[in-house]
Amino acid sequence: MSRRVSKTLSQEGLALFNLCYESKPSRRSIKDLLCSIFHTKDDELIHSLTKQCRDSSEHLIANVSNKQMNKWVDTFVQNIVILIMKDGDKLARMHTVKKNFKLYLNVANKALKNNDHNTAWLMLFAFINKSISDFNFKHAETFIKKCISMYGSTNNCFQNHALDVSEQYSSDNHVKERKYIPAAAVLNMYCKKLRAYHKTYDDLGVKQSKRNKLLQIEKAVDKYETHYRSLNMHEKELMPLYRTLAKLPGFEDKEKIAFGDLLNTSKQIRAKKKKKSRVEPEAKPALKRTQDRDWIYNPTYKKYKKYTIPN
DSSP states (O other): OOOOOOOOOOHHHHHHHHHHTSSOOOHHHHHHHHHHHSOOHHHHHHHHHHHHHHHHHHHHHHTTTOTTHHHHHHHHHHHHHHHHHEETTEEOOHHHHHHHHHHHHHHHHHHHHTTBHHHHHHHHHHHTSHHHHTTOOGGGHHHHHHHHHHHOOGGGTTHHHHHHHHHTSOSHHHHHHTOOBOOHHHHHHHHHHHHHHHHHHHHHTOOHHHHHHHHHHHHHHHHHHHHHHHTTGGGSOOOHHHHSOOOOTTOTTOSSOOHHHHHHHHHHHHHTOOOOOOOOOOOOOOOOOSSOOOEEEETTTTEEEEOOOOO
């Protein structure tokens, strides 16, 4: 059996650490240091998934007016939901579901940090899907709240994100740097709405300021699509997560899984969660007396009482 060899820093290493910590380090710097030291295969997987998602996001921006956009989005979201709830070819146990969820949450957080808002927006919809939200994973609350605050919601047609794209990230430099990737589905939604809005606003006589706002969004969407197509991003291969539906155990024959089936699957997994039941200890057998006591002294009444204990 091999003995573990203790590792120590060299004198140069000690000196470097002393230099690093002359001032009190921030929590963020300590976290980054630990992440760089303890690099695992999970980190490599998250990095690989994040990169593939970003490449596909650029493909979607180059095809932002494509009629298949809704289908791609629905397939991506449903696949993430299914992959969280399955383990190979069978339904996952609660522990595995939690582990799968953390993996995709890490991908979503990294995508958000890298300004891949297309991936982050799609992951948001997978996480707030009732099949997943019913698991009540508390560690997703920060991500969900941040995204809803940043993008808006269906109640305002994700106006927050559309205005951010048109007002802050629509300059030539922002578009050409390709550091900021908008949510393709939101841009596609506004492409469709804008055509109807222009005609309706003409009929209603809406103020020019609102029309200008719509024109600004329209120009930003067109600028992103044109630039990404000029770089041949539309020819990139779209990852299978957008094109091929994952198989849900028990529903392999169905091409599309109904919302109710996803809910029932989620409920089934949660019902299998074993709760530790309290096991009552076995009662010890009563001791059998070797002799019968034919009297006892009762100190309460200070007198003798005849009492026989049966065998």
